[in-house]
Amino acid sequence: MSAEGDPGRVRPGGRTARVRAAVLTAAGDLLAEQGFDRLDLADIARRAGVGKTTVYRRWGSVPNLVADLLAEMAEQSVPRTETGALEGDLQANARLVQRTLSDPRQGRLFTAIIAAATCDTRTAEALRRFYEVRIDEWAPCVQQAVDRGELLAGTDCREVIRAVSAPLYYRLLTVGQAPVEADADRAAQAAVAAARAGVFTTQVDEYGRADSG
Amino acid sequence: MSAEGDPGRVRPGGRTARVRAAVLTAAGDLLAEQGFDRLDLADIARRAGVGKTTVYRRWGSVPNLVADLLAEMAEQSVPRTETGALEGDLQANARLVQRTLSDPRQGRLFTAIIAAATCDTRTAEALRRFYEVRIDEWAPCVQQAVDRGELLAGTDCREVIRAVSAPLYYRLLTVGQAPVEADADRAAQAAVAAARAGVFTTQVDEYGRADSG
Numbered sequence: 001m002s003a004e005g006d007p008g009r010v011r012p013g014g015r016t017a018r019v020r021a022a023v024l025t026a027a028g029d030l031l032a033e034q035g036f037d038r039l040d041l042a043d044i045a046r047r048a049g050v051g052k053t054t055v056y057r058r059w060g061s062v063p064n065l066v067a068d069l070l071a072e073m074a075e076q077s078v079p080r081t082e083t084g085a086l087e088g089d090l091q092a093n094a095r096l097v098q099r100t101l102s103d104p105r106q107g108r109l110f111t112a113i114i115a116a117a118t119c120d121t122r123t124a125e126a127l128r129r130f131y132e133v134r135i136d137e138w139a140p141c142v143q144q145a146v147d148r149g150e151l152l153a154g155t156d157c158r159e160v161i162r163a164v165s166a167p168l169y170y171r172l173l174t175v176g177q178a179p180v181e182a183d184a185d186r187a188a189q190a191a192v193a194a195a196r197a198g199v200f201t202t203q204v205d206e207y208g209r210a211d212s213g
Numbered sequence: 214m215s216a217e218g219d220p221g222r223v224r225p226g227g228r229t230a231r232v233r234a235a236v237l238t239a240a241g242d243l244l245a246e247q248g249f250d251r252l253d254l255a256d257i258a259r260r261a262g263v264g265k266t267t268v269y270r271r272w273g274s275v276p277n278l279v280a281d282l283l284a285e286m287a288e289q290s291v292p293r294t295e296t297g298a299l300e301g302d303l304q305a306n307a308r309l310v311q312r313t314l315s316d317p318r319q320g321r322l323f324t325a326i327i328a329a330a331t332c333d334t335r336t337a338e339a340l341r342r343f344y345e346v347r348i349d350e351w352a353p354c355v356q357q358a359v360d361r362g363e364l365l366a367g368t369d370c371r372e373v374i375r376a377v378s379a380p381l382y383y384r385l386l387t388v389g390q391a392p393v394e395a396d397a398d399r400a401a402q403a404a405v406a407a408a409r410a411g412v413f414t415t416q417v418d419e420y421g422r423a424d425s426g
Contacts, residue, residue, distance in 0.1 A: 199402045
């Protein structure tokens with residue numbers, strides 16, 4: 001319960017960083033185990049073995065702490081795979097998302113945060129930023145396909161990456177089933193087929209052909 | 214607080230049906246307004262102008278009531294549009310989903326139920342059944358396209374319908390933005406392009422070509 005140094009000051013590898021790591025791990029564990037509703041800063045502090053005062057002073061509220069957890073998850077997340085071909089790159093992306101969502105802890109963590117985001121604007125904004133960071137990481141593989149002439153100029157690269165994730169999240173959130181590897185591969189193939197048909201170019205006609213008018 | 218007749222006995226158009234309609238409307242309103250967490254059978258009874266005993270005796274718990282609401286929503290939902298062409302049919306489906314998710318009451322109602330389903334198995338099962346009913350309604354338009362020779366035999370018609378909805382729900386739940394009509398049209402076009410490329414046939418190779426091996 002004593003003050004834990006200056007929790008606002010970042011000293012990588014030092015006490016502050018260790019406290020942050022312990023608290024974020026505890027928050028992620030509790031979110032995965034019991035969801036967002038019952039999440040409480042005092043419980044998180046206890047689980048992390050950190051003084052409650054430190055947690056209250058540094059994060060102030062559960063949504064602030066979850067936002068910091070999402071920032072950390074974005075920072076720690078896996079860099080993109082480069083296979084040299086659009087299919088391979090998007091398949092790698094899809095399988096990474098699929099493995100995350102089907103991992104017991106990570107899958108429950110994501111569903112808890114997404115559920116929380118539906119009723120908390122702070123969490124919703126942090127979640128949106130998390131996905132922006134992930135899309136920033138992966139969109140260049142679509143741009144490379146445009147540069148190689150595999151896809152039409154004007155393809156919305158970010159939207160292609162969103163299209164890969166969408167069916168995997170949809171399955172998890174509406175059907176309640178974690179996606180399997182075959183779902184990942186199909187999600188990647190569907191995004192490639194739609195991108196090749198020009199669906200993700202800025203101007204498409206009703207048949208998905210780009211700039212035909 | 215007095216007994217409200219026999220709430221378990223269905224008399225269409227009679228008192229029981231009127232009570233059910235009032236209670237389900239009240240439950241939907243409260244879900245849309247304040248989410249699942251704070252939902253309480255007593256509040257729902259009060260809002261519906263129905264005795265609390267009736268509501269407790271007929272539904273017993275909030276998840277049971279939400280399951281009944283989802284059954285009613287499935288039953289009342291709009292029949293599919295038949296345009297005679299796959300693009301038109303899937304566009305109609307996509308726009309229907311998009312209008313639902315962007316409607317203030319309906320959009321909030323769906324996000325509240327989806328959030329609830331992440332932590333309640335009874336609600337998750339009812340939600341899954343709701344989507345099964347909707348897919349039952351729309352999958353025949355994909356089968357008709359197969360019968361017309363527009364798509365390969367062996368196309369998983371239900372998966373094509375899921376592919377139309379996925380990006381619209383994904384946008385709502387992870388980016389926190391209600392989809393607009395252009396999103397709906399693009400979702401339909403992407404599903405058509407992927408279906409034509411054979412991505413949704415049971416056997417596809419890594420490039421999305423059907424049964425090539």
